[in-house]
Amino acid sequence: MKLAGNTVLVTGGASGIGLAMAERFLQAGSTVIICGRRQDKLQEAQQKHPALHTRVCDVAVEADRVALLEWATTTFPQLNVLVNNAGIQRRINPVAQQEDWRETQQEITINLGAPIHLCHLFIPHLKEQPTAAIVNVTSGLAFTPAAFAPIYCATKAALHSYTMSLRYLLAKTNVEVVEIVPPAVNTDLGGAGLHTFGADLNEFTNSVMERVDQGELEVGFGSSEERRNASRAENDAFSAQMNARLS
Numbered sequence: 303m304k305l306a307g308n309t310v311l312v313t314g315g316a317s318g319i320g321l322a323m324a325e326r327f328l329q330a331g332s333t334v335i336i337c338g339r340r341q342d343k344l345q346e347a348q349q350k351h352p353a354l355h356t357r358v359c360d361v362a363v364e365a366d367r368v369a370l371l372e373w374a375t376t377t378f379p380q381l382n383v384l385v386n387n388a389g390i391q392r393r394i395n396p397v398a399q400q401e402d403w404r405e406t407q408q409e410i411t412i413n414l415g416a417p418i419h420l421c422h423l424f425i426p427h428l429k430e431q432p433t434a435a436i437v438n439v440t441s442g443l444a445f446t447p448a449a450f451a452p453i454y455c456a457t458k459a460a461l462h463s464y465t466m467s468l469r470y471l472l473a474k475t476n477v478e479v480v481e482i483v484p485p486a487v488n489t490d491l492g493g494a495g496l497h498t499f500g501a502d503l504n505e506f507t508n509s510v511m512e513r514v515d516q517g518e519l520e521v522g523f524g525s526s527e528e529r530r531n532a533s534r535a536e537n538d539a540f541s542a543q544m545n546a547r548l549s
């Protein structure tokens with residue numbers, strides 16, 4: 303897909319990878335709408351980029367997702383790209399400590415249920431556009447689970463699988479299905495300071511968005527590029543090493 307000439311909705315677009323992708327679409331001349339739960343973060347992003355359109359929306363809430371479709375497609379009838387980027391990561395050990403199921407369910411809903419539902423909601427509208435795309439943001443951890451974030455990794459593996467199915471289901475339509483597979487990137491994911499060891503946000507975003515613009519459908523960076531192309535044996539070795547180091 304081209305970065306130019308679109309009307310793009312980025313969930314979780316007020317910070318981190320979502321904001322960086324929103325900036326690349328803006329720079330290419332696309333119209334960009336970002337949504338998230340925190341009004342102050344949306345305002346901050348809009349002050350930096352006055353062309354951005356914003357909407358408060360909690361993608362974990364079904365009614366918010368339906369309202370987002372109604373508002374976005376009414377206000378921006380040419381909307382043709384949905385970027386499912388919003389996500390959270392919790393470091394938990396459910397074996398050592400039981401947690402309230404609602405906590406677990408919230409992570410599953412934000413990372414997996416919401417993007418699936420948003421795809422289903424937006425596909426009829428996207429199919430009406432001359433060209434369209436769905437961009438799902440998964441993770442290198444979809445390929446090599448890290449036991450410190452077991453629910454997160456499971457949601458990302460499932461979203462990767464769903465994204466592949468969706469690509470087949472939409473193959474004969476105008477809707478392209480793109481997957482961005484980040485490695486650890488220096489953002490506030492999971493809380494400030496947890497990902498400072500990760501890749502530089504701009505280097506990561508420049509690389510993946512350039513490749514998306516060139517038409518690639520599944521794009522990683524650094525170690526996630528290796529892992530999405532690795533054999534099962536190679537990824538098992540990577541997982542064993544990572545989990546030994548981090549446990």
Ligand SMILES: NC(=O)c1ccc[n+]([C@@H]2O[C@H](COP(=O)([O-])OP(=O)(O)OC[C@H]3O[C@@H](n4cnc5c(N)ncnc54)[C@H](OP(=O)(O)O)[C@@H]3O)[C@@H](O)[C@H]2O)c1
Binds near residue numbers: 318340
């Ligand atoms: N950074 C990494 O190392 C890394 C690696 C692999 C994959 N990823 C993926 O990249 C995506 C972006 O993460 P990031 O690293 O940029 O972290 P981030 O800066 O924490 O961004 C996450 C964004 O999602 C929004 N969000 C979270 N829950 C939401 C909800 N219920 N409704 C609406 N918006 C919600 C947050 O805004 P509010 O809190 O205001 O709602 C925030 O703007 C995520 O899907 C993440 O899993 C990141």
